[in-house]
Amino acid sequence: MKTRFLFSTLLATTALLSAAASAHTPDGTVTPNFSHSITNIPGKSLVAVEVAYPPGGASLPHSHAKSAFIYAYVVSGAIESQVDNQPARIYTAGQAFYEEPGAHHRISRNASKSEPAKLLAVFVVDTGDTPLTTPQK
Template structure:
């Protein structure tokens, strides 16, 4: 039994840091990145944002060139962009963010179930940082 415990502990320690959840219990996993051939200087990038129960992302801005389409894959996501009212989007629902938008709230609406969304960015190809948390 102790041998199995040691093997499990070693496996956990060997897990790459990129796979570990962020301090807010949120994981961002890149899915796709490709230049758009008929729009010079623009790229399409996609990430999956996975929220643990009660997980949140800090208030943030995206790259100033980014137009974003967000689609909820699982659970419910509470979101507030700019001065629009906060709203819970459920699996199958979506919203968009225009360039320069301020994403004030982005969190799992449930304290007991996970949630997941797909975020698709149309962004300047030179923009490498897609999300910048607000300075406090």
């Protein structure tokens, strides 16, 4: 039974990391950082991805998995972000923001045309809820 649970957790983790890595960033890269089920909250997982933008790089407007609560921490540079109908805001290294489940991420881009920027996005999500990011049409 324990082996089956571990195997199921491994499959779910692999699926979540694959979904996170496929996030739509035409001018940046998304690198899986961490994924693990939250053992004291059955059915929930923690997934972290690193999003790196070159100077002037941006993601298309997108939404995330309906169950996803997201904490985003700017590691370096400056990131301009707009979630739902909130005003666009620029976050610099060391600052953070969050997205509620079901939020529409209208703007996510490097605020600089000359320096790269990087953020760490941490998802608390239903295990197996994929894709984690869906570009808006």
